[in-house]
Amino acid sequence: MDTFLLKNLSDLLQTGIFYVEKSGLDDSWKTDEMNPLCQDDALPDMLTHAADRQEASYLFQDEFQVYFGCVAAENGHCLIGPMSVDFFDRLKRHRFCRHYGIPEHAEKNLRRFTLMEVLQIMCIAAKIVTGREYTDQEAVDANRMAVVTKEQEVKDQIRFHIQSEEEDIFRHFYQEEREILDMVRVGNVTEAVRLTKKIDVEIGQMGRSELAHLRNLLTVGISLRARAAIEGGVSPYAAYRISGFYTNKGAECTDTTQILVYRNHAVEELTNQVRTIYDEAWSDCDHNYVYKQDENKSHTALEQMSFLLCQLTNFSNDFGECMRDIFENEAMEETDQNQWIASEEIYDVMEDSLIRIKDIYTQMEAFQNRLVKESAGGKHGSEV
Numbered sequence: 001m002d003t004f005l006l007k008n009l010s011d012l013l014q015t016g017i018f019y020v021e022k023s024g025l026d027d028s029w030k031t032d033e034m035n036p037l038c039q040d041d042a043l044p045d046m047l048t049h050a051a052d053r054q055e056a057s058y059l060f061q062d063e064f065q066v067y068f069g070c071v072a073a074e075n076g077h078c079l080i081g082p083m084s085v086d087f088f089d090r091l092k093r094h095r096f097c098r099h100y101g102i103p104e105h106a107e108k109n110l111r112r113f114t115l116m117e118v119l120q121i122m123c124i125a126a127k128i129v130t131g132r133e134y135t136d137q138e139a140v141d142a143n144r145m146a147v148v149t150k151e152q153e154v155k156d157q158i159r160f161h162i163q164s165e166e167e168d169i170f171r172h173f174y175q176e177e178r179e180i181l182d183m184v185r186v187g188n189v190t191e192a193v194r195l196t197k198k199i200d201v202e203i204g205q206m207g208r209s210e211l212a213h214l215r216n217l218l219t220v221g222i223s224l225r226a227r228a229a230i231e232g233g234v235s236p237y238a239a240y241r242i243s244g245f246y247t248n249k250g251a252e253c254t255d256t257t258q259i260l261v262y263r264n265h266a267v268e269e270l271t272n273q274v275r276t277i278y279d280e281a282w283s284d285c286d287h288n289y290v291y292k293q294d295e296n297k298s299h300t301a302l303e304q305m306s307f308l309l310c311q312l313t314n315f316s317n318d319f320g321e322c323m324r325d326i327f328e329n330e331a332m333e334e335t336d337q338n339q340w341i342a343s344e345e346i347y348d349v350m351e352d353s354l355i356r357i358k359d360i361y362t363q364m365e366a367f368q369n370r371l372v373k374e375s376a377g378g379k380h381g382s383e384v
Contacts, residue, residue, distance in 0.1 A: 001076060005128050013121065014111045015083055019129070020044070021076045034108055036068070036100035037079050043068065043100070048077045056134055056142035057126045059118070064088075064096045066110065069122045073129045080125055083118045084110040177224070184228035187275030189268055196221065196267050210256055218250040218263040225270050232274035233310035235318050242269050304367055311360050315353070322349050 003019050010017035016035040020026075030038040037044050047070035051058040057071040068081035088096065088109055097107045113121075119136045126134055139145075176199050183192040226243035230236055246266035250259050325346070326332050332340045342350070 001073070001129070006078065006125070009121075009124070009128075015113075016079070016081060017125065018079045019073075019076055020048075020079060033106045034097075034102055035082065036102065037081055039102050040100045044070075044077075044079055047079060048072070051077060054142055056138055057122045059122060059139065059143045059145070064092065064099070066096070067113075067118050069118075069125070071122070071126045071129045078125050078129045080121065082110055083113045083121065085113055085115055085118065087112060181224060181228040184225050184267070184271045184274065185232040187232065187271055189271045189275060192225075192271040193264055193268050196264065211254065211259075214256050214259040214263075215250055215253075218259055218266075219247055221263055222247055222250075222266045222270075225267050229270040229274055233307070233314045234270070234273045235314055237318075238273060239270060242266060242273070308360065308364055308367065311356075311363075315356055315360065319353060322346070322353075 001019050006017045006019055016032055016037050018029045018037065020029060032038045047058060047060060047068055050060065051070035051072040057069055059067055059069045061067050065084060065086035066081070067083040067085065068079070069083070070080070071078040093107055093109060094104075096102075096110075097104070116136065119139050122139055123134050123136065126132055134142075176195070180192060180195045180199070183195060222243045226239040229239045229242075243266065246262050246269075250262050253259050253262065329343075331343050331346045334340055
């Protein structure tokens with residue numbers, strides 16, 4: 001087995017990936033005193049035996065929300081892990097290390113993965129080791145990670161459509177929903193909230209109980225309005241922070257009235273974020289002028305310029321927040337080579353800022369390319 005790809009994948013992902021021959025006589029791979037696979041002999045034994053009993057790669061999740069995987073090959077096994085999907089504080093990290101016999105001096109934080117990343121890693125490892133290709137869904141089904149399989153989900157969906165066919169007439173019209181999202185995009189708080197309340201009575205049942213229905217209504221409604229707010233100029237961080245807060249509050253709430261109150265507050269706050277950005281961009285000008293004065297001949301041009309100005313203002317605010325973080329955390333330090341050492345987080349922010357500036361520049365350039373310079377004899381001269 002050529003382990004070149006596995007070794008480089010391990011370095012890239014910052015987690016253990018080991019290929020162990022089936023003879024089991026070579027223990028030279030057990031070099032990482034921080035890795036449970038190297039310290040706890042029972043763990044790799046359990047993983048290899050389980051992987052031998054199924055065709056797809058095997059995934060195991062321990063009590064600490066950490067995944068370990070194993071891909072069975074013809075002459076050996078590929079062991080993968082640890083892959084944590086949960087945040088580790090100091091106490092949890094210590095309990096984890098003590099559980100697997102890892103010495104205290106070797107304790108360090110685990111890299112955090114999403115579940116989708118874990119599944120992708122296992123699928124890639126399976127391709128490298130066995131040449132077989134598996135989908136995420138096949139890995140989930142093989143390891144019984146979901147209570148309901150994809151096949152059962154399709155059957156349930158068909159049954160739901162049959163049972164709810166007569167209820168479709170009660171669902172709100174697509175155009176009404178679009179009207180609400182338009183109000184969020186332009187920062188019209190009053191209309192966004194009013195229209196949201198108006199269509200409540202027209203929405204079909206979205207849950208088995210009233211409580212489940214309202215929770216689903218809140219989750220879907222907030223998600224759509226958060227996207228509309230982002231399209232209106234609100235930074236994704238701010239929009240998702242607001243939507244996440246109110247979605248979690250709704251999930252915890254058992255009072256149906258309070259859930260609707262949370263939903264209305266989320267719509268109001270997201271729309272207000274857009275309104276604030278436009279107000280800052282236009283200073284003492286009313287941005288509604290751009291959107292309401294359709295008879296103005298410059299309406300569409302002003303609308304596009306307003307959107308560009310909004311993005312520039314939003315970028316400026318985010319860049320200022322980044323500067324504040326740098327100051328408070330002393331996150332940049334000048335070197336003798338006339339450079340700055342920055343944390344990985346700050347470096348990523350700067351990289352993202354450059355992408356955003358280039359994107360705004362491209363949009364402004366596209367706007368400029370549509371302009372036609374007014375000639376002495378009229379407004380239809382040559383293009384700039």
